Amino acid sequence: xxxxxxxxxxxxxxxxxxxxxxxxxxxxxxxxxxxxxxxxxxxxxxxxxxxxxxxxxxxxxxxxxxxxxxxxxxxxxxxxxxxxxxxxxxxxxxxxxxxxxxxxxxxxxxxxxxxxxxxxxxxxxxxxxxxxxxxxxxxxxxxxxxxxxxxxxxxxxxxxxxxxxxxxxxxxxxxxxxxxxxxxxxxxxxxxxxxx
Amino acid sequence: xxxxxxxxxxxxxxxxxxxxxxxxxxxxxxxxxxxxxxxxxxxxxxxxxxxxxxxxxxxxxxxxxxxxxxxxxxxxxxxxxxxxxxxxxxxxxxxxxxxxxxxxxxxxxxxxxxxxxxxxxxxxxxxxxxxxxxxxxxxxxxxxxxxxxxxxxxxxxxxxxxxxxxxxxxxxxxxxxxxxxxxxxxxxxxxxxxxxxxxxxxxxxxxxxxxxxxxxxxxxxxxxxxxxxxxxxxxxxxxxxxxxxxxxxxxxxxxxxxxxxxxxxxxxxxxxxxxxxxxxxxxxxxxxxxxxxxxxxxxxxxxxxxxxxxxxxxxxxxxxxxxxxxxxxxxxxxxxxxxxxxxxxxxxxxxxxxxxxxxxxxxxxxxxxxxxxxxxxxxxxxxxxxxxxxxxxxxxxxxxxxxxxxxxxxxxxxxxxxxxxxxxxxxxxxxxxxxxxxxxxxxxxxxxxxxxxxxxxxxxxxxxxxx
Numbered sequence: 001x002x003x004x005x006x007x008x009x010x011x012x013x014x015x016x017x018x019x020x021x022x023x024x025x026x027x028x029x030x031x032x033x034x035x036x037x038x039x040x041x042x043x044x045x046x047x048x049x050x051x052x053x054x055x056x057x058x059x060x061x062x063x064x065x066x067x068x069x070x071x072x073x074x075x076x077x078x079x080x081x082x083x084x085x086x087x088x089x090x091x092x093x094x095x096x097x098x099x100x101x102x103x104x105x106x107x108x109x110x111x112x113x114x115x116x117x118x119x120x121x122x123x124x125x126x127x128x129x130x131x132x133x134x135x136x137x138x139x140x141x142x143x144x145x146x147x148x149x150x151x152x153x154x155x156x157x158x159x160x161x162x163x164x165x166x167x168x169x170x171x172x173x174x175x176x177x178x179x180x181x182x183x184x185x186x187x188x189x190x191x192x193x194x195x196x
Numbered sequence: 197x198x199x200x201x202x203x204x205x206x207x208x209x210x211x212x213x214x215x216x217x218x219x220x221x222x223x224x225x226x227x228x229x230x231x232x233x234x235x236x237x238x239x240x241x242x243x244x245x246x247x248x249x250x251x252x253x254x255x256x257x258x259x260x261x262x263x264x265x266x267x268x269x270x271x272x273x274x275x276x277x278x279x280x281x282x283x284x285x286x287x288x289x290x291x292x293x294x295x296x297x298x299x300x301x302x303x304x305x306x307x308x309x310x311x312x313x314x315x316x317x318x319x320x321x322x323x324x325x326x327x328x329x330x331x332x333x334x335x336x337x338x339x340x341x342x343x344x345x346x347x348x349x350x351x352x353x354x355x356x357x358x359x360x361x362x363x364x365x366x367x368x369x370x371x372x373x374x375x376x377x378x379x380x381x382x383x384x385x386x387x388x389x390x391x392x393x394x395x396x397x398x399x400x401x402x403x404x405x406x407x408x409x410x411x412x413x414x415x416x417x418x419x420x421x422x423x424x425x426x427x428x429x430x431x432x433x434x435x436x437x438x439x440x441x442x443x444x445x446x447x448x449x450x451x452x453x454x455x456x457x458x459x460x461x462x463x464x465x466x467x468x469x470x471x472x473x474x475x476x477x478x479x480x481x482x483x484x485x486x487x488x489x490x491x492x493x494x495x496x497x498x499x500x501x502x503x504x505x506x507x508x509x510x511x512x513x514x515x516x517x518x519x520x521x522x523x524x525x526x527x528x529x530x531x532x533x534x535x536x537x538x539x540x541x542x543x544x545x546x547x548x549x550x551x552x553x554x555x556x557x558x559x560x561x562x563x564x565x566x567x568x569x570x571x572x573x574x575x576x577x578x579x580x581x582x583x584x585x586x587x588x589x590x591x592x593x594x595x596x597x598x599x600x601x602x603x604x605x606x607x608x609x610x611x612x613x614x615x616x617x618x619x620x621x622x623x624x625x626x627x628x629x630x631x632x633x634x635x636x637x638x639x640x641x642x643x644x645x646x647x648x649x650x651x652x653x654x655x656x657x658x659x660x661x662x663x
Contacts, residue, residue: 018515020393020492022629024608024630029608029610032234033610034277036241075515080393083343084344085326105393105426107423111344165221166218167220178346179246179350179353183248185214185354188214189225189251189356190251192225
């Protein structure tokens with residue numbers, strides 16, 4: 001609920017070429033104490049972003065003004081570990097609408113879609129091409145088209161198609177969510193539950 | 197339904213599909229739902245915002261565990277944010293008529309310890325919780341896995357979630373485990389072979405005589421760690437060991453209902469000719485007590501080995517170097533003899549009675565190393581009571597250990613049980629991620645036996661020396 005629908009996103013991207021980025025890094029457990037879903041962006045990648053005195057670490061990409069955009073590009077196995085949806089909230093709250101990687105952990109992938117962040121899985125080769133394009137030009141634009149299921153490096157025209165099931169695609173395009181769907185079939189569920 | 201051979205996983209999954217969506221996920225019915233204070237408040241807020249209610253409150257069970265203190269639980273919780281989460285859980289469960297075992301309740305404890313302990317977890321069920329270690333309950337032949345908070349809201353409001361059916365993997369471990377090799381070592385060994393993403397997209401069935409001979413506590417430890425190889429969950433076919441564990445537990449079926457359920461449970465096994473998308477077999481004799489040296493659970497090795505080089509590690513050189521630098525270790529280091537500052541025994545991975553028995557078997561008659569701070573945290577009040585009844589409490593006390601009160605504690609350090617920056621902790625928990633046990637903390641994952649040996653000697657020690 002309450003996320004912006006997703007259609008075509010054209011933006012520069014923030015590179016995070018690290019593998020196995022786990023959800024404890026995305027949002028450390030000590031910041032999970034809120035009872036609302038907003039405000040987590042301030043603590044996105046907290047311990048990589050700030051030192052122990054809460055001063056920004058200059059060498060971390062989110063503190064580097066050269067890089068900005070609504071797309072986060074991460075290394076293989078992005079989002080492993082804890083099921084905390086707070087990780088996806090933090091990414092959304094910070095302003096990202098899309099995460100690109102060559103491989104996503106299952107729970108994170110599902111959580112991301114459920115909160116309006118599109119996980120785009122590309123081949124390791126194409127991921128490398130994206131990192132290279134950003135290295136050449138930090139403002140290099142990436143276009144993510146959900147209707148066409150296509151991600152393009154605008155400067156070179158190189159593209160790849162990505163997979164998403166039709167149901168989830170329709171949800172994201174329209175800003176629908178699973179709860180709307182499930183509420184509409186409650187009598188069917190209740191009938192099923194009788195024998196369980 | 198065809199009569200072709202099917203797997204345990206298929207049997208349980210297929211019987212819970214309410215509706216199949218073309219080019220989409222299954223609408224998947226959930227029998228039992230556990231909630232806790234950290235991942236549920238936003239789900240309840242969602243219900244309120246939408247103006248919808250809880251469909252089947254009797255299928256949801258709440259316990260407070262993630263942020264709770266492990267000392268002085270009779271006093272008000274000092275941290276105002278944690279106290280508020282606990283209060284919200286209490287209010288939300290009261291409002292919707294959901295069972296709640298809060299702080300101070302004799303049934304309180306870690307969600308994945310108290311569920312099985314009270315007979316809530318049963319074979320053939322579908323079980324979810326907003327916690328990735330929900331895979332623990334797969335030890336009973338249930339399909340159990342962690343979900344996000346949006347899905348917690350789905351289960352509360354409709355008792356269903358939307359899930360694409362995972363692929364199937366079977367992991368066989370055959371043979372006899374060596375001296376000092378525990379279920380935790382079996383799991384850490386498998387993860388070190390598969391890596392933290394090796395089973396992503398799969399649901400695992402563990403099979404082979406090692407698991408058949410394993411206690412329920414041991415099976416829970418193994419299934420608990422399924423998520424650490426990327427699997428959504430892991431399960432073990434129920435057998436007499438399972439039925440004996442469940443029988444007589446408070447919320448387990450009784451009388452005629454027991455007989456009926458038992459007959460069904462006995463059908464829950466993989467047919468002889470059923471096939472898996474992936475099948476892997478390991479030999480028990482290759483496994484020794486394990487320890488991790490890096491910053492993900494896949495970076496583990498036999499305790500007698502030396503830290504391997506980057507090419508053998510998932511994630512390549514960048515991840516490997518970043519990881520070893522964080523840990524303060526170098527390639528080819530032996531872990532034996534490395535100084536240990538903290539020892540933590542507890543968590544949903546190793547916080548059950550069998551784990552404390554193992555720990556006590558080594559510390560008995562010995563003394564804790566003076567420089568080591570040890571946190572001994574039972575998984576529940578029931579485990580705590582067992583520790584006292586069995587005389588383990590006295591063994592611990594004589595050896596210089598203090599017993600704390602139940603909770604998730606230093607596993608994720610949401611409460612005050614934080615390992616200080618730069619310090620080394622041998623921990624029986626499940627994750628050695630950077631800062632997992634407190635900002636800057638350095639975690640060495642291991643079994644209760646390895647933890648006990650480290651607590652006594654103050655350095656990483658092969659527990660077989662004490663056995």
